Amino acid sequence: MSIIVKPIITEKITKDGEIFNRFGFVVDKKANKVQIKKAVEATYGVSVVSVNTMNVRPDRTTKYTKSGLISGKSNAYKKAIVQVQEGETIDFYNNI
Template sequence: MSIILKPVITEKATNDSEFNNRYAFYVKPTANKLEVKRAVEELYGVDVLDVKTMIYAPKYKSKYTKTGLQVGKTNKLKKAVVQVADGDVIDLYSNI
C-alpha cells in the first residue's frame, strides 16, 4: 500500500508549487517524514529537501432524522508539504 494517498490540488497549493517548489500531498496518518520523503523521491524521481506534516482531526457531524439523532465523523487526515530542489518539477496533471 502506498504512503501517498493523493496530491492536494487547490489554489494555494498550486501557487506554492509554481513559485516556491513546494508540493502538498495527503498521506497515511501513520507515515512519518522519512517515509514520506522516500515515497516522493521514488514515485516522482525528484530530490526532496524538506518535509512538513500536519494532522487534521476528524470532524463530527450530527443530524436529526425520523429515527432520532444520527452522529457520524469524517476520517483523520494527514497532509505533507514537500520542498523539492531547484530545477526539479513534479507534474501532477499528467495522466500516467
C-alpha cells in the same frame, strides 16, 4: 504499505507549487518524514529538500432535517507538504 495516498490539488497548494516548489500529499497516518521523502523521490524522480507533516482532525457536522437532527464527521488524515529542489517540479496533470 503505500506511503502516498493521493496528491492534494487545491488553489493554495498549486500556488505554493508555482512559487516555492512545495507540493501537498495525503499520506499514511503511520508514515514518518524519512519514509515520505523516499516515497516522493522514488515515485516522482525529484530531489526533496524538506518535509512538513500535520495531522488533520475530523470535521464534525450537524444538519437539521425533516426527520430530525443528523450529526456526522469526516475522516482524520495526515498531510505532508514536500519542498523539492529549485528547478524541479511535479506535474500531477500528466500521466506518469
